[in-house]
Amino acid sequence: MPCVVAVTRPRFDLRQDFRHTGVVKSVGDSSGTRERVLSLLLEFGTATAATLSARLDVTPAGIRRHLDALVAEGVVATCEPRRRVVARGRPAKLYALSDAGHAAAPNTYDDLAVSALRFMTPEQVEAFAEARGRELEQRYAGTAGAVELAEALSADGYAASVSGQGLGVQLCQHHCPVQHVAAEFPQLCDAETAALGRILDVHVQRLATIAHGDGVCTTHIPRKVDA
Numbered sequence: 436m437p438c439v440v441a442v443t444r445p446r447f448d449l450r451q452d453f454r455h456t457g458v459v460k461s462v463g464d465s466s467g468t469r470e471r472v473l474s475l476l477l478e479f480g481t482a483t484a485a486t487l488s489a490r491l492d493v494t495p496a497g498i499r500r501h502l503d504a505l506v507a508e509g510v511v512a513t514c515e516p517r518r519r520v521v522a523r524g525r526p527a528k529l530y531a532l533s534d535a536g537h538a539a540a541p542n543t544y545d546d547l548a549v550s551a552l553r554f555m556t557p558e559q560v561e562a563f564a565e566a567r568g569r570e571l572e573q574r575y576a577g578t579a580g581a582v583e584l585a586e587a588l589s590a591d592g593y594a595a596s597v598s599g600q601g602l603g604v605q606l607c608q609h610h611c612p613v614q615h616v617a618a619e620f621p622q623l624c625d626a627e628t629a630a631l632g633r634i635l636d637v638h639v640q641r642l643a644t645i646a647h648g649d650g651v652c653t654t655h656i657p658r659k660v661d662a
Contacts (some may be wrong), residue, residue, distance in 0.1 A: 468493060469501050472562040477531050480592035480610055481525040484580065502530055510536035531594055534650060537610065545615035552620055561622055562597050568626030575634050581606055607632070607641070617646035627660060628654065 471491055476482060488498040505511035512533040550562055574591075578584040581597045581604050588595035594609040617623040628641040631654055639656050643649035 445514045450584075466498075469505060472498070472505065473510065473532065473536065476530060476536070480589065480594045481514065481529045481531040483529060485527065488528070505536075506530075509533060512536075517590070518537055520573075529604070532610070537614070537645075545613075548616045549619055552616070564622035564626035566610055567623065567655070568630035571627060572630040572633050578634055581635065584631075600655065603655055606639075606654040606656055608652040611645040611652055617644070621646070624652075629655075 441569040447599065457560075466587070468491065469644070475490055475595055480487070484495060484498050484502060487493075488495045491498070501510060506513065510533055514529050514531055552563070574582060575587050578587055581600055585597045585606055587607060592610060592612065596607050596609070598604075598606050599651055606653050611617065613623055623648055624641065624644050628639060632639040634655060637657060637659055639654050641652070641654050643651065643653040
C-alpha cells in the first residue's frame with residue numbers, strides 16, 4: 436500500500452512520551468537494536484534504512500540485516516513512496532510497522548490514558564474528544580482535498596492513503612496512535628470523523644476503524660457535486 440515518508444511524530448499521540456530514542460553507539464545487542472528500530476518506526480510511521488541508520492548510528496548494511504529479520508518475523512512491512520522523485524537509481528524502500536507490529540507495541544501510555552479517561556464523566560470525555568477534534572481541524576485547516584489531507588496525515592505518522600471508490604474516494608489511515616484508547620472510548624473516533632468532514636467541507640462516513648478490530652481506519656469521502 437503506498438505511503439509517504441513520515442519524519443515527525445504523530446501530533447495527537449497520547450503515547451507521545453513513548454521511548455525517546457537517542458543516538459546509539461553500541462550495536463552488539465541485536466535484540467536491543469531491533470527494539471530501537473521498532474521504536475523509531477512507531478514514532479516516524481515510515482522510514483528508510485538510511486534514516487534509521489543515521490538515527491541509530493548503525494551501518495546501513497547492519498540496519499538492513501535487522502530490517503530483513505523483522506520483515507521475516509512479520510512485524511515490519513515494506514511499502515512504496517507515494518511521490519516518486521525523478522532521480523537516478525531505484526527509489527528508496529520504506530519500512531513501517533505491520534499490523535502485527537502495531538499490536539505488539541507497548542501500551543503503557545495507552546493504559547495511563549484509559550485510566551485517566553475512566554475518571555472523567557461521560558460529558559467530560561465528550562468534551563475532551565471534541566477538543567482533540569478541533570485541534571486536528573485547526574492543524575489541517577486549508578487542506579485542499581482528500582489527497583493533500585492524506586499526505587499531511589502521513590507526514591504526521593498516520594500512514595494515510597487515498598483510493599477511488601464509487602462516487603467518492605476512501606481515505607485509509609494505516610496507523611492509529613490512540614487505537615487502544617479509542618477501543619474503549621469511541622468518542623475519539625467520532626470526533627476525528629467529524630473533524631475530517633469539517634476539514635473537507637463534506638459529509639464523510641467512517642466505514643472501519645483500527646480501534647474496533649479492522650485493519651485500517653477507512654473513511655468514505657463523497658465527491659462534491661457542483662450546484
